[in-house]
Amino acid sequence: MPGATGGQGSGGARVGTEGDSAGALRAVRSLVELEETEQAAQLYEEMGAAQRERLQQQAARRPAKERRGFVEVLRRARDFLGAARLMDGSGDDATAADLYLQSGQYLEAAEAWLRAGEAERAAAAFERAGALERALEVYRKLGARxxxxxxxxxxxxxxxxxxxxxxxxxxxxxxxxxxxxxxxxxxxxxxxxxxxxxxxxxxxxxxxxxxxxxxxxxxxxxxxxxxxxxxxxxxxxxxxxxxxxxxxxGRRSTPSTMPVANGYRFLKAIPIFSELSLEDMKDLYRQARQVVIAQGAVVLEKGDPGVGLLVLLEGTVDVFSGPEADARHLNTLGPGAYLGEISLVQDATVSAHVRARTSVRALRISRAAFEHYLDTHEAAALRIYRLFTQNLAARVRALSA
Structure with missing residues (x-):
C-alpha cells in the first residue's frame, strides 16, 4: 500500500543515515587504531555537518585514550572546536585551551586555562573575549598591575x-x-x-x-x-x-598656547601602527615606558637579541655598522625616529650599533608587553601583522631591484 511503502521508505532512510554514521565512526576508529590519522581526517572532512556532529557525540563516549585519537583526527581536519570539546574533561585542560583558542572561543579557552593553572594566559583570553571584569579579577590575584x-x-x-x-x-x-x-x-x-x-x-x-x-x-x-x-x-x-x-x-583674558609634540604622535606615525583604531592606539601607548639614556651610553648592541621598540622623544643617537672604533657611521637619528620595530614581531638580532650622542629621552615598548597587547587586541594584531608583511615584502623587492 502507498502509505505503508512511504513509511518503510522514511524509516529505511532514517536507519540508513544512522547506519552511515555508525559505519563512518567504525571506519574512523579503524583508521585511528591503524594510526592512519591523515586518512581518518580526510574521511571526517568529507562528512556532512550533521554526520560530523553525531560522530563527535559518539566519540565523546569512548575511553579517554581512544578519544585522544579522535582529537588528533579533528585537529588535522581543522575542526578545532570539535577537538576542544572532545578534550573537555580529559584532564588535559591546557590542550583543550589551545584548541579553543584556535577556534576563536576565547571564553572557553580562558576557563580551560584557569583549570590548567595558567592564570596569566586565562586573563589574556578573558580580555581578548571582552570579559574585562573577569580578566581584571585574575590580573588582581596575579598582582599583574x-x-x-x-x-x-x-x-x-x-x-x-x-x-x-x-x-x-x-x-x-x-x-x-x-x-x-x-x-x-x-x-x-x-x-x-x-x-x-x-x-x-x-x-x-x-x-x-x-x-x-x-x-x-x-x-x-x-x-x-x-x-x-x-x-x-x-x-x-x-x-x-x-x-x-x-x-x-585679575580675570583678564590671555592668549592660548599650542601643545607641543609628544610620544603618542611619534608612536602613531610608525607605519605598522598606521591602521590602528583610536582606542587600540591609546592602549598601545599605555604599554610604553619612558626611559632616559645618558650621553655616550650604548642604546643597542649589534648582535644582541632584539628587546623591543624604542621611539626617540628628545636627543639624538648615532648608528654605526658595529661597535669597533673604526666602524662606519651610518646615520644620526633624532626625535620621532624609532629603532627595533622588527624585534616586536619576530626573533631577530640587532643589525647595527647605536650609541647616544646626547642625553636621550625615549619611549620603550618591550617584546613581552607587545606580545601581551597582541594577545588581547585581535583586530589590532591582524592589522599590524598585515602591514609588517607588506613592508617586509616592499623591502625585499627593493633589494631585488
Whole structure:
C-alpha cells in the first residue's frame, strides 16, 4: 500500500543515515587504531555537518585514550572546536585551551586555562573575549598591575587606572588615561588639574597650559572653578609670563598656547601602527615606558637579541655598522625616529650599533608587553601583522631591484 511503502521508505532512510554514521565512526576508529590519522581526517572532512556532529557525540563516549585519537583526527581536519570539546574533561585542560583558542572561543579557552593553572594566559583570553571584569579579577590575584591598569582603562574607570599607573611610575600613561575623563564627569576638574601637574613635572608645561585652556573653553564648570584659574596663573609664571599670570588672576583674558609634540604622535606615525583604531592606539601607548639614556651610553648592541621598540622623544643617537672604533657611521637619528620595530614581531638580532650622542629621552615598548597587547587586541594584531608583511615584502623587492 502507498502509505505503508512511504513509511518503510522514511524509516529505511532514517536507519540508513544512522547506519552511515555508525559505519563512518567504525571506519574512523579503524583508521585511528591503524594510526592512519591523515586518512581518518580526510574521511571526517568529507562528512556532512550533521554526520560530523553525531560522530563527535559518539566519540565523546569512548575511553579517554581512544578519544585522544579522535582529537588528533579533528585537529588535522581543522575542526578545532570539535577537538576542544572532545578534550573537555580529559584532564588535559591546557590542550583543550589551545584548541579553543584556535577556534576563536576565547571564553572557553580562558576557563580551560584557569583549570590548567595558567592564570596569566586565562586573563589574556578573558580580555581578548571582552570579559574585562573577569580578566581584571585574575590580573588582581596575579598582582599583574600593568595589565590591571589596561583593563581598568578599557572598563572606563580612568581614575582607578590612573592610580595604578601612578604607583607604577608611568606618568605618560597616567596622563593618557585621565584624558579620557569627559566634561560631564563630576570629577572632570580634578582630572584636568592632575594632568596639568603631571605634564608640568615632566617638562611639558606648554602642553599642560594647552590642556587647561581647552578644558576651560569647553566646560562652564571648569571655567568657573577658582582652582583652574589659579593653576593657569601658576603655569604662566612657570613659563616666565608673570604679566599674563597677573592678568588671569585679575580675570583678564590671555592668549592660548599650542601643545607641543609628544610620544603618542611619534608612536602613531610608525607605519605598522598606521591602521590602528583610536582606542587600540591609546592602549598601545599605555604599554610604553619612558626611559632616559645618558650621553655616550650604548642604546643597542649589534648582535644582541632584539628587546623591543624604542621611539626617540628628545636627543639624538648615532648608528654605526658595529661597535669597533673604526666602524662606519651610518646615520644620526633624532626625535620621532624609532629603532627595533622588527624585534616586536619576530626573533631577530640587532643589525647595527647605536650609541647616544646626547642625553636621550625615549619611549620603550618591550617584546613581552607587545606580545601581551597582541594577545588581547585581535583586530589590532591582524592589522599590524598585515602591514609588517607588506613592508617586509616592499623591502625585499627593493633589494631585488
Amino acid at each position: 600593568e595589565s590591571m591598569a589596561q583593563c581598568l582603562a578599557r572598563l572606563k574607570r580612568p581614575f582607578d587606572a590612573a592610580d595604578v599607573y601612578r604607583d607604577l611610575g608611568q606618568p605618560h600613561a597616567e596622563v593618557e588615561v585621565l584624558g579620557g575623563v569627559t566634561p560631564e564627569d563630576p570629577r572632570y576638574v580634578e582630572a584636568v588639574l592632575r594632568m596639568c601637574r603631571l605634564l608640568d613635572v615632566e617638562g611639558f608645561t606648554h602642553r599642560a597650559l594647552a590642556v587647561l585652556v581647552d578644558a576651560m573653553t569647553s566646560s562652564d564648570v571648569a571655567r568657573a572653578e577658582s582652582s583652574m584659574v589659579t593653576e593657569k596663573a601658576r603655569l604662566l609664571r612657570r613659563m616666565g609670563m608673570d604679566a599674563e599670570a597677573e592678568a588671569v588672576l
